[in-house]
Amino acid sequence: MRWLITGARGFVGTHLVDYLMEIPAVESIWGIDRSPKPVAKRYATALRMHSAGLQDVNALCRCISEIQPTHIVHLAAQSSVAASWKAPIDCFLNNTNIFLNLVEAVRLTQCPSTILSVGSSEEYGPRTAEEIPLKESLFPSPTNPYAVARVSQELLSRVYADSYGLSIICTRSFNHVGPNQPDHYVASSFCKQAVEVLLGRREMITAGNLDIVRDFIDVRDVVRAYVLLLTHGQSGSLYNVCSGQGTQLSQLVEMICKLAAVVGRWEIDPERVRPADNPIIVGDNSRLVTLGFKPRYSLVQSLSDQIATWKQTLATS
Amino acid sequence: MRWLITGARGFVGTHLVDYLMEIPAVESIWGIDRSPKPVAKRYATALRMHSAGLQDVNALCRCISEIQPTHIVHLAAQSSVAASWKAPIDCFLNNTNIFLNLVEAVRLTQCPSTILSVGSSEEYGPRTAEEIPLKESLFPSPTNPYAVARVSQELLSRVYADSYGLSIICTRSFNHVGPNQPDHYVASSFCKQAVEVLLGRREMITAGNLDIVRDFIDVRDVVRAYVLLLTHGQSGSLYNVCSGQGTQLSQLVEMICKLAAVVGRWEIDPERVRPADNPIIVGDNSRLVTLGFKPRYSLVQSLSDQIATWKQTLATS
Secondary structure (H helix, E strand, O other), rough: OEEEOOOOHHHHHHHHHHHHHHOOOOEEEEEOOOOOOOOOOOHHHOOEEEEEEOOOOHHHHHHHHHHHOEEEOOOOOOOHHHHHHOOOOHHHHHHHHHHHHHHHHHHHOOOOOOEEEEEEEHHOOOOOHHHEEOOOOOOOOOOOOOHOOOOOOOOHHHHHHHHHOOOEEEEEOOOOOOOOOOOOOHHHHHHHHHHHHOOOOOEEEEEEEOOEEEEEEEHHHHHHHHHHHHOOOOOOOOEEEEEOOEEEHHHHHHHHHHHHHOOOEEEEEHHHHOOOHHHHHHOOOOOHHOOOOOOOOHHHHHHHHHHHHHHHHHHHH | OOEEEOOOOOHHHHHHHHOOOEEEEEEEEEEEEEEEOOHHHHHHEEEEEEEEEOOHHHHHHHHHHHHHHOOOEEEEOOOOOHHHHHHHHHHHHHHHHHHHHHHHHHHHHHHOOEEEEEHHHHHHHHOOOHHHHHOOOOOOOOOHHHHHHHHHHHHHHHHHHHHOOOOEEEEEEOEEOOOOOOOOOHHHHHHHHHHHHOOOOOOOOOEEEOEEEEEEEEEEHHHHHHHHHHOOOOOOOEEOOOOOEEEEHHHHHHHHHHHHHHOOOEEEOHHHHOOOOOOOOEEEOOHHHHHOOOOOOHHHHHHHHHHHHHHHHHOOO
16 A cells, blocks of 8 residues: 555644554555655654645646555645635635645546545534534535635545546544644644643633534544545545534533643633634534444543643743 | 626627616726737727736736726636536636635725626536426535536635625526527537538538437526626525526427528437436526516527527628
8 A cells, every 4th residue: 555645744644644654554655745844753764755736736647656656645735714714715725726636636647546535524514403413414504715615625526536436535524632733723722721821831721712512533533534434435425534522612621721730710812702603513423433433532531642742842842 | 887797708798798788877897808809899988808817816906996896797717517527627727716816806805896606507416307497495416527616606605795795696507598609509509500501511410418408598688687686686695597498409409490491400429428417407597587587588589599690600601
């Protein structure tokens, strides 16, 4: 198996490389990036980088012809809803258009790869209580530019799978949690702030709307799910990647304070309250479970590990 | 009223300019095009061209700031399903991305324009007999790259209308017919071929799948519908633009032969039979009719006029 990962240097990408490095059947792992920066030391022998921009379909064709990947995981994305409101054109170019370039390169080179098209729970849009937990059969109802870009990607995936005959598996992936997550994601932001309280660098945690409920899944379980889907999923099908458990953000911040052994004090910053936050996003993961998936990390474990990495990072900063 | 039209030089664009020229409340009509070719003589005083490419959002911002249009009709598109199969990347760039650039330019310049987002009946995809005539409430099920591009445009329109507060009205427009239609469209192709038979330049009409049923509406009714929608439609809403009448293509070719006074002989060219043609596409136009719309042109009239223009064109070629 030759694996090609877009966004291999990112949060999910590095966890995926970690996991693939443990699988004997994986012969080689390739990343693709416009700038050929060296990879972190621990990946120096395992991860080989190919220099090409995802905006350039000809460069992508050359990359795929050379590498002949058996499996492609498309993680490169601009996956912030907030950023998409500010720059919708960039959001579309860095999500939908780069994905289209990638599948088109696979089609043009006739490379027999299986491709993972990573989508988002944002595609579901606002839903009624009766529709929770969200099933893949629900039709998307995107209400922000990022969600539209992901729905467009999913619709393109179907055309490429059904009509061009490419092997493509789609996900709608839910909130991630786990070590090394950037701090613009909610769980990581709370963990970082709790450690800062512990270190006496701030007085309390600043938060947005704490009433909303989200479905958190550990990034290490996410990458296991992705490998399972690419090796055992059905082409043209769609899978929720989630824990199936809802956690209210107020509960999350309490868990984090307890795990970090700090007194739970927080304040609401109106700037962080988004105007159209969905009150509840919880997925149904039974389609993924049918393939044999079982999460390994409890939320407590994920948060403990996330706090531990923040302690390391902040101690040296 | 200051009107700005993208694709003003095209088939629908020229008919729209013709119609707008008759409306006293229209102060000015602007077109936008990358190359500043002169317009046809008849439009020399009525249509003013602004030189800008739809791929360039900064140029679009300057254009909109200068013109300050009250109404924008976005007709520029790459609207061929066949071409979209061959070049899906170009299809996306020349449909979804240019539309996004346009609405983003309107948002950034804060110009209080009302925008018409022209979509396609292709968005519906294959449907069961019970779903005919197709209603706007049906969720899209696109099965080719062009249809995906149009659905993406429609989803973006909703976000721009609902969340950014732009005034945008969406259509799903059905098969057009009428004078000066390019001959890669089915009705025009048959009319042209019938005139060629009449002139002794060919023996019979070559056709694709004649069993399929389509909903034809005269382009002159289409542009009347577009003006009605932009002046009386509801922002954020979606309207089928169609006749509501289904015509089997075998019936269409018979009508054309009769009107052109040629013996109806045709042959099926397997090259023209598309693998995944929807058997029936007929729309429900009651939402448009509620606004006061009534088609003026019967199909017989449209075809007669289309034959007449082909006679003129071919007599001088």
